[in-house]
Amino acid sequence: MSMQQKIEALIEELQPAFGDRISSAAGICQQHGEDISHFPATPPDAVAFPESTEEVQQLVRACSRLEIPVIPFGVGTSLEGNILAVNGGVSVDLSRMNRILQVNEQDLDVTVQAGVTRVQLNQHLRDTGLFFPIDPGADATLGGMASTRASGTNAVRYGTMKENVLSLEVVLPDGRCITTSRRARKSSAGYDLTRLFVGSEGTLGIITEVTVRLYGLPEEMSSAWCVFPSVEEAVNAVIETIQFGIPVARIELMDEATVRAINAYSKTDFQEQPTLILEFHGSEVGARDQVEQFSDIAGAHGAEDFQWALRPEDRSRLWQARHDAAHAVAAFAPGTSQWWTDVCVPISRLAECITATQEDIASTGLVAPIVGHVGDGNFHVGICAPEDDPSLQQAADELHQRLVERALAMDGTCTGEHGIGLGKKEFLKTELGDAVDVMRLIKQALDPGRIMNPGKVFD
């Protein structure tokens, strides 16, 4: 059967249950063929909108039988082409599976369907005094965040999805449904399947439910913005902060180029120097103690122009500027498409890595601002490639290649939080060598028909 025939057979089989929630209409397919990466749109042949785990099972069983690729889809905010239908097939849009199933306030956890987004979850939790801290910027779904092993600004204190997913419900490629763990906080019961599926980018099954940890809202939250004479001084202040065990909630670096773009976009007048933005969480006494300790460290590294924000509205203003960085960069470099890539290195190499990258960027003539979750050694480069200049596009490509190779040469990883997707398959081999064969063996064992998100992570 051709793919078209297979899709027709699938729709015919599923229509009694799915009705118009399965479709091969061009517009819907087009919407599901794009993420926010630099890869060209690659639409699926159909899109299904299941409303229950049972419907996901029904769909996967049919796709398994018909040998149709299955691509789990959250809200399409992936950055490495992770949801593109490179072999065609069905995109499984989980946005209708958006129920918050059970908040366990005493246990500080919650079980949600995979289509719940992080903002939705935190709005739901508003009156409980609890919150879910993982913040990758975009309002991604919990299923998507788990699949990508996402993290973001709060990871330095609260960890990534790896540390915060307690359990998953997963529909396997053969249609069976498993729960990877009980709800106990820790367990030594067998292989850690939770962590195996976290970060597997939809290649081993479809995550249908996610149980994550919650945290009590801290009594006190305060933010600070301060500038440093150089990236080295800023990063050295970060290293000391981490080494002294100061439990900062967020510690973000922006380079000069990013601050310049933000000033232009947000009409602010921040000093255009390497900048750290921080957030401190704790009891009233504890948070102030952190602030004092950090101020001492930062001062010793030449920090100045401290701006403190204690009130929620002032904190929001500071963080809005940070979160607007991607839009600001887009506005700052009109006529370019931005390629936001990420690497992560041991923190001792971070200043060296960022400085070398800035020099490399300067040598290309490209605009490419840097923002970083520096407490983790993780940073992003927003490479602005002019849309009408093939030679600068190639320069962007080569800059990206050198950036990743530089991180790998420093015992770093080719991606701290965006995943491998389509874009970093070659780098994964360089990074982990024969370990990639072990991943392949697992993929082959769990998905012998290779229907789950084919073409991603490895070929």
Add this chain to the structure above:
Amino acid sequence: MSMQQKIEALIEELQPAFGDRISSAAGICQQHGEDISHFPATPPDAVAFPESTEEVQQLVRACSRLEIPVIPFGVGTSLEGNILAVNGGVSVDLSRMNRILQVNEQDLDVTVQAGVTRVQLNQHLRDTGLFFPIDPGADATLGGMASTRASGTNAVRYGTMKENVLSLEVVLPDGRCITTSRRARKSSAGYDLTRLFVGSEGTLGIITEVTVRLYGLPEEMSSAWCVFPSVEEAVNAVIETIQFGIPVARIELMDEATVRAINAYSKTDFQEQPTLILEFHGSEVGARDQVEQFSDIAGAHGAEDFQWALRPEDRSRLWQARHDAAHAVAAFAPGTSQWWTDVCVPISRLAECITATQEDIASTGLVAPIVGHVGDGNFHVGICAPEDDPSLQQAADELHQRLVERALAMDGTCTGEHGIGLGKKEFLKTELGDAVDVMRLIKQALDPGRIMNPGKVFD
């Protein structure tokens, strides 16, 4: 070939490289056939003492070819028969691979060979201002702790081995050697093989090197001991402490029976009531703030008889009493063998689970003290089975069965930190259902010859 012939062939093949570091002498085999579980000794047919990863590879390749079971061995402190040679074969004693390879002070991590023990590591780190917090009680090897997904008293603040292993070097069943991750603090690069091997109990390969996170020694450490009118009140104080986000480093429960045993053993005069022992880590201001917050909570739950320990020697005295609990229980119930089992439940169910367990114990006539890492919902029962009374031995067996079933009925796990080993294979099926099939598929894919620690985790 019989196993004896295979072993002879193996020793002949390896003797040029290993010399007397491979042996089938009865005494050496006997030493490697026992852990500290209640299972009878089951010695291997030979023991090898590799001194390098290359020697482990050479050994595994030969065992793979000769179809000889391979059992990784640290110091033999496992509690579920995890290292018993139930199918015969070679025990691989990693104690000579005990070099600390690289301390990265700025990155707060260290790479060690798998045979390094946690006390050895912390002694080595003494002058750096850093420490490795994971403390399962026994002075286990880092390789063993990773294999069992160990945790212990500090896990409530610092996490378990799952959170603290950054990367592993593993010799696969086919003799190849992989590194599971780079040294960056976080990564989204492919499947999380680190977490797959952590907790796999030697069934997927032999861990030869471990890279773990380190932490700065806190400026201030203080301990407290306080008693509560009931287990419920003690556990409710714990729940509130966790909910308020007070970052206690340790929060341990001992029931009346345990305190009674400790008083008899250590000649102390602690009140024989449900007791919490705590430790607070932080800056001077931060730790005091935690103490004040906890005292308020504990007071509201009827805590009394607070004993504070600020000086290192006083802290050691308190924790020594806690760490002596197993010895104290052994001395308290002469003529019995102690069967220390562990379960873990969502913390909201903990008081109920412990209370029901205490009632159950009382109904059996057995001595079975309870100690718990209650911040995690994890507790141990030291079932004292009289060695000469088969009916009480059966009562112990049934008590254990009911304990695990009770934990599972509360959405808990059959083991919080001891692993499945030989003892909990049936419970694993009850706990995770079809997910165990996924584990089997992975095992089959990575170890098709089934040479790695056969008979453990599942049949």
